[in-house]
Amino acid sequence: MELPEIVSREEWLVARKRLLADEKEFTRRRDELNAKRRQLPMVEVAEDYVFEGPAGEVHLLDLFDGRQQLVVYHFMFPPDWNAGCPNCSWFVEDIGALKGLYELNTSFVAVSRAPYEKLAAFKEEKGWTFPWYSSAGSSFNYDYHVTLDESVVPLSYNYRSKAEWDALPSGGLVQGEQPFDLHGMSCFLRVDDDVHHTYSTYGRGCDSMGFTTNVIDLTALGRQGT
Known part of the structure; x- marks a missing residue:
């Protein structure tokens, strides 16, 4: 990697x-x-939508935990995996105390398709404390386009159809058998007992929320290819 040029303090200040x-x-x-x-x-x-968590079955409204807003991190952990996605794991490792979000009337949870027992075991192994729920058996992941399966819903990720992805110079979106899971983040707003979807982002759209990525972008060596 090419290092920055060495200059005087005066030149650096300019x-x-x-x-x-x-x-x-x-x-x-x-x-x-x-x-x-x-x-x-x-x-x-x-x-x-019905999810499974530590207290059994819960609904989307329950994930708000009485707060007005809900942020969901779509964590890649398909049912046939025995561990969560390494990149998603790296992202959630950066999650600090949720107290600040709670004070702003906002809850945060992760959601994956794997059975809750797998999520709970992996969470305990990693020492994580954020709430994590399984969407197994519901259409939640498919409806919010983080589980791609053309037999369930037309393939779409990051607001591009399969044809649009295939037309890009880089080629298709993902190679492999369907269904396959990807990551993202979705936001919801509760008005009384009515839930509304306000925002979703995918791919590098989550980068701006990571402590490590934001801090490393300030340094001379940057992300170093990661």
Whole structure:
């Protein structure tokens, strides 16, 4: 990897101030983007999804735990796997205390297709404390396009159809037998007992939420190919 040029402190300061102007512009654009995100319309969730957790069967409304908002991390852990996705594991390792979210009237859970017993065992092995639920037996993963199976719903990931993915220079989305799972994050808003879907992001859309990725992007060596 090519290292940065060595310069004097005065030269560095000139370059740093030039970058600072770009950073301030980026922050302004990010604030505008966040405002647009909050202005997205929402869709009422009509499906009565059932999940399994430590207390048995629960519904989507229960995952809010009495709070107004819910953030779901779609963790890749298909039923036939004995361990969770390494990249998803790396992402959730960065999750800190949820107290701040709770104070903002927002709950966070992870959801995977694997049976709850597998999720609980893997969670205990890793020492994680965030809530994790199984969506096995429901259409939740398929409806939010993190489990792709054309026999259930038309293939779509990150708002591209299979034809659109296949037309990209990089080729198709994923090679392998269906169904296959991918990762993402979805947000929901509760109005009384009615649940609404407000936002979902996939692929690198989750990068901005990771502590490690945000911090490492400030360093000279960056992500080092990861």
